[in-house]
Amino acid sequence: MAYILRATAANGDIRLFAAITTDMVEEARRIHNLSPTASAALGRFMTVASMMGTMLKGERDTITLSLNGGGSIGNMVAVSNPKGNVKAYVSNPGADLPLNEKGKLDVGRIVGVNGFLNVVKDLGLKEPYVGQVPLRTGEIGDDIAYYFTVSEQVPSAVVLGVLVDTDISIKAAGGLIIQMMPGANEFLADIITFRLQEIPPLSTLIAExxxxxxxxxxxxxxxxxxxxxxxxxxxxxxxSRERVERALIALGKEELQRLHDEEESIQLECHFCDKKYKFTKEEIKKLIDK
Known part of the structure; x- marks a missing residue:
């Protein structure tokens, strides 16, 4: 089971989120048949989206992260809620690259930096909150930290790690979000930076x-x-089938009639879970009548 811890330190001057998401990322790898590098990229993205979801207040609030840095993985999207539950997908789940010069999975290059990170919070208001920052490294943790600092004015450190096993399953995955609260002693950030450099990689600790x-x-x-x-x-x-039906109805009567006249049946596939929904000619006719 994956989980997230909410915590504070330094008399409340530091806000903390720690996530162990190995099972969650393995489920995404299995559903989307991800390559090792795509697993590392989407796993980091999902993990941080899950932690950011738990920052939401209303039980129906959602947060959607998306980016396209021009790398071979294409679009990445992750959606989370206040329970930290998450769904995600990538345009090109089979994209893969050789290890980088440090012998690590090359997340930065498969994501790319020629694009933006978008954060959309649906808080039940008339208009959602939308934040956008240019990608800095494509490593995801750095890009999310930059978003927090620039868009939300909360100086943050974001540590994300995914370790892929020799059989391409997920051996370890998790993350940390460390945020400085207003009025915090500026030396705390230096201490935290030093300590993060001194400990082993996060994915190594989780694998142990x-x-x-x-x-x-x-x-x-x-x-x-x-x-x-x-x-x-x-x-x-x-x-759900009901949600897919609503999406089809939203196409309009004319487009549904065209589908009815030209196709014996249609099949739609959910980006997030790869579940398939088939609609016969008769079922399309019923949607037209609606």
Missing amino acids: GKSGEEILNMLFDDMDLKIYEKIDCRYECDC
Whole structure:
């Protein structure tokens, strides 16, 4: 089971989110048949979307992250809610690259930097909140940290890691969001930066069996660490036949009539879970009558 911890440190001057998302990312890899590099990219993207989802207040609020940096993976989209449940997809799940010069999966190059990160929060208001920043590295963690700092004026560090096993399954996945609250001592950021550099990579710690609690304690045990909540989360697509029917009806009577006249049946596929929905000529006629 995947989960997210919400915590604070330094008498509340630091806000923390720690996620262990190995099972969630493995589910996405299985559904979309992701290559190793695509698994690393989408896994990071999903993990941070899940953590950002738990920052939402209303139970029906949603957050959608999307980007296209011009790399071979194409579009990446992840949608999350206050429970941290997430669904995601990429345009080219089979895109892959050789390891980079450090021997790591080359997420930065498969994503690219010729584009923007878009964040859309649907908070139940007339208009959603929309934030956009240019991509900096394509590594995703750096790009999300830049978004927080520029669009939300919250200085943040974002650490994301996905370790792909030799059989291309997900061996470990997780993330950290570390945010400085208004009025926090500026030296705290330097201390955190140093500590993050001193510990092993996050995916290595998770692969070794370290829990989210243990990882937070490694970084903040002497800084008044308080863990407030543990949120179980999962990969979850909320598509249904009824929602697909509404999407078809939204095409309009003329387009539905064309489909009815030209096709014996149509099949639509959900981007997020690859579930297929088939509509016969008779069923299309019923949608026209609606």
